[in-house]
Amino acid sequence: xxxxxxxxxxxxxxxxxxxxxxxxxxxxxxxxxxxxxxxxxxxxxxxxxxxxxxxxxxxxxxxxxxxxxxxxxxxxxxxxxxxxxxxxxxxxxxxxxxxxxxxxxxxxxxxxxxxxxxxxxxxxxxxxxxxxxxxxxxxxxxxxxxxxxxxxxxxxxxxxxxxxxxxxxxxxxxxxxx
Numbered sequence: 671x672x673x674x675x676x677x678x679x680x681x682x683x684x685x686x687x688x689x690x691x692x693x694x695x696x697x698x699x700x701x702x703x704x705x706x707x708x709x710x711x712x713x714x715x716x717x718x719x720x721x722x723x724x725x726x727x728x729x730x731x732x733x734x735x736x737x738x739x740x741x742x743x744x745x746x747x748x749x750x751x752x753x754x755x756x757x758x759x760x761x762x763x764x765x766x767x768x769x770x771x772x773x774x775x776x777x778x779x780x781x782x783x784x785x786x787x788x789x790x791x792x793x794x795x796x797x798x799x800x801x802x803x804x805x806x807x808x809x810x811x812x813x814x815x816x817x818x819x820x821x822x823x824x825x826x827x828x829x830x831x832x833x834x835x836x837x838x839x840x841x842x843x844x845x846x847x848x
Contacts, residue, residue, distance in 0.1 A: 700820045701830060704813060709805065712812040713754040716761060719819055724764045748802035758801060758808040761815045762788035768814050771824050775835035776806045784810055806835060 704712065749759045762769055762785060769785035778800060781787050787807040790796040801807040810831060817827050832839055 697820055697822060701817060701822060704816050704820075705830070705834065709754050709809050709812060712809070712816060713757040716812050716815050717753070717757045719816075720757070720760050720764060746797050746799070748799045749797055751802055754812075755802050755808055758811040759788055759797065761811050762801075763792075763795070765815060765818075766792060768818050769811055772810065772814055772828060772831060774807055774810060775831070775837070776800075776804045778804075784814065787811075810835065 745759075748755075750756050766785050766789070769788065770783050772784045774781050774784040774787050776787060778787065781800070784807065786798065787801040787804060788798055788811070790798045801811075813831070813834075814827055817830065818824075822830075
C-alpha cells in the first residue's frame with residue numbers, strides 16, 4: 671500500500687512541476703536514434719540547425735565585436751580545435767538557456783550546470799576551456815540541443831541525460847559475496 675501511495679505522490683508531484691507532454695512515436699524514435707549516434711554525427715546535425723535558425727549577424731557580437739562588424743575578436747583556439755567541440759560551444763553561446771537547465775555529469779563537480787562547462791561568464795563572454803577536452807560535456811550539449819529542437823520537454827531531457835550519464839543509475843547493484 672505504501673508503494674502505491676508513493677507512486678501516486680510522485681505522479682502528482684511531476685504533474686504539478688513539469689508540464690506533461692505525450693511523446694509521439696516519431697519523437698521517441700528520434701530520441702533513441704540520437705542516443706546511439708556518434709558525437710560527430712550529432713555535431714553535423716546541430717551545426718546545420720544552428721546555421722539555419724540561430725546564427726545571424728549578431729554572432730560576431732557574442733565574440734567581442736562592439737558593432738557586429740568583422741573582424742571580431744578571435745575565438746580561443748580550444749573552442750575551434752575540432753568541429754564537434756566548436757558546435758557544442760556555439761550551442762552554449764546561442765542557446766545558453768538550454769544548458770543552464772541541465773546538470774553536467776562530467777568529473778568536474780564545481781560546475782553545477784552544463785553551461786558552466788563551456789562559459790565562465792556570458793557578460794562579458796568568457797569561455798571555459800574545460801569542455802573542449804571533456805567528451806561528456808560535448809555530447810550532453812549536443813543531445814540537449816537536438817532533443818530540444820525535436821520538441822522534447824526539459825523534464826524528459828533531464829531524464830534521458832540521467833539515464834545515459836548518471837553513474838548512480840548506470841552502476842550495477844552492489845552484491846555481497848558472503
